[in-house]
Amino acid sequence: MTTRTLRIAMNGITGRMGYRQHLLRSILPIREAGGVLLEDGTKVQVEPILVGRRADAVREIAEKHDIAEWTTDQDAVIDADDIDVYFDSQVTSRRYAALTRAMRNGKHIFTEKPTAETLEEAIQLARLRTETGVTAGVVHDKLYLPGLVKLRRLVDEGFFGRILSLRGEFGYWVFEGDHQSAQRPSWNYRKEDGGGMTTDMFCHWNYVLEGILGSVKSVVARTATHIPTRWDERGEAYDATADDAAYGIFEIAGPNGEEIIAQINSSWAVRVYRDELVEFQVDGTHGSAVAGLRKCVAQQRAHTPKPVWNPDLPVTEPFRDQWLEVPANDDLDNGFKLQWEEFLRDAVAGREHRYDLLSAARGVQLAEAGLASSAEGRRIELSPITL
Ligand SMILES: NC(=O)C1=CN([C@@H]2O[C@H](COP(=O)(O)OP(=O)(O)OC[C@H]3O[C@@H](n4cnc5c(N)ncnc54)[C@H](OP(=O)(O)O)[C@@H]3O)[C@@H](O)[C@H]2O)C=CC1
Numbered sequence: 001m002t003t004r005t006l007r008i009a010m011n012g013i014t015g016r017m018g019y020r021q022h023l024l025r026s027i028l029p030i031r032e033a034g035g036v037l038l039e040d041g042t043k044v045q046v047e048p049i050l051v052g053r054r055a056d057a058v059r060e061i062a063e064k065h066d067i068a069e070w071t072t073d074q075d076a077v078i079d080a081d082d083i084d085v086y087f088d089s090q091v092t093s094r095r096y097a098a099l100t101r102a103m104r105n106g107k108h109i110f111t112e113k114p115t116a117e118t119l120e121e122a123i124q125l126a127r128l129r130t131e132t133g134v135t136a137g138v139v140h141d142k143l144y145l146p147g148l149v150k151l152r153r154l155v156d157e158g159f160f161g162r163i164l165s166l167r168g169e170f171g172y173w174v175f176e177g178d179h180q181s182a183q184r185p186s187w188n189y190r191k192e193d194g195g196g197m198t199t200d201m202f203c204h205w206n207y208v209l210e211g212i213l214g215s216v217k218s219v220v221a222r223t224a225t226h227i228p229t230r231w232d233e234r235g236e237a238y239d240a241t242a243d244d245a246a247y248g249i250f251e252i253a254g255p256n257g258e259e260i261i262a263q264i265n266s267s268w269a270v271r272v273y274r275d276e277l278v279e280f281q282v283d284g285t286h287g288s289a290v291a292g293l294r295k296c297v298a299q300q301r302a303h304t305p306k307p308v309w310n311p312d313l314p315v316t317e318p319f320r321d322q323w324l325e326v327p328a329n330d331d332l333d334n335g336f337k338l339q340w341e342e343f344l345r346d347a348v349a350g351r352e353h354r355y356d357l358l359s360a361a362r363g364v365q366l367a368e369a370g371l372a373s374s375a376e377g378r379r380i381e382l383s384p385i386t387l
């Protein structure tokens, strides 16, 4: 039984994330299913109201997907009394003002990361949420990925013994845009437009590390702009002013305060010789695991081979074959959709969402610290954020 409908103003749906992950893979399938099942057995339905600056593009999406309402007037829709939730996947630089306005108007918010361009603004958003009491959710999609769900399960089951380290490899080749078009928007490579690898990915790495291992205490990073000139959507050359790679080392406090060292390479200037575009290896005294977006393999202490270094001989072990796949044992749906469903239940119940603006502020803090570490050539400790 459907008890009510949540009207969701969706801003940024003409962009990659807004259209594909949030509209196509999350809100439309939820609407198609008649809504989200609540704890009391009833359902809450969703109705998107599309928002964007280009009328033609927004109208086209609305018509294509049978969405009755759309607008180019962002402020009016945020102010409207009949809107329950404001969603934002615009370019990062537009987010702070829109989220602030929405929360001041008593709307629940669900938003892409990073929540703001500066830590100060990210903290202000988190404070505003506590003042207004609305439900706020920030995309933490990586924690819902099948690979990372399995990895987290291994941690919870004590598979690793004492966890020692994590190494992560993220990236792929993003074409420069001259001979072959770039597969990411050009603003991603301009610092003045909110672009950059560190800004983009360290806010993910913060919640991934927190969600799998523990809180991040310090960072040492070296960023780079490996490709200084790129070509934009109109085929015009521009200077890449933002970093396109970040090499980071993070000190983590594990669940019992133990030190865990994480090291993650992030690059848009690397060619993939991996099974997936991101992979994390966790090593512990009793076992190790490697998780990608979907797959996770593990090796126990008792199954660990004993390689002996001898470069004069061909490799002695089929190392990749010595790992066992970790089963899902569950139906793992699209991560964005799963988080939307959880957020909508929280919004209806009027309670906090577990991945909120405070967690997002810690992500922005890590990104800022990573950039500062690289610029100043030093290790930076992160102070706890209090609201
Ligand atoms: N969680 C995740 O996995 C990912 C998250 N992201 C985050 O999502 C956000 C969007 O990224 P992405 O979808 O890749 O970017 P896109 O460039 O594809 O989309 C940007 C959106 O913002 C709108 N926009 C851009 N400039 C303005 C402006 N001046 N005024 C109003 N609207 C504007 C665009 O509208 P128009 O179409 O009219 O230009 C479009 O709807 C970013 O904050 C990014 O960090 C990005 C990738 C992955």
Ligand SMILES: O=C1CO[C@H](CO)[C@@H](O)[C@@H]1O
Pocket (backbone or CB within 6 Å): 200, 201, 204
């Ligand atoms: O999560 C993400 C996946 O990859 C992209 C980078 O290539 C990011 O933009 C993004 O935030």
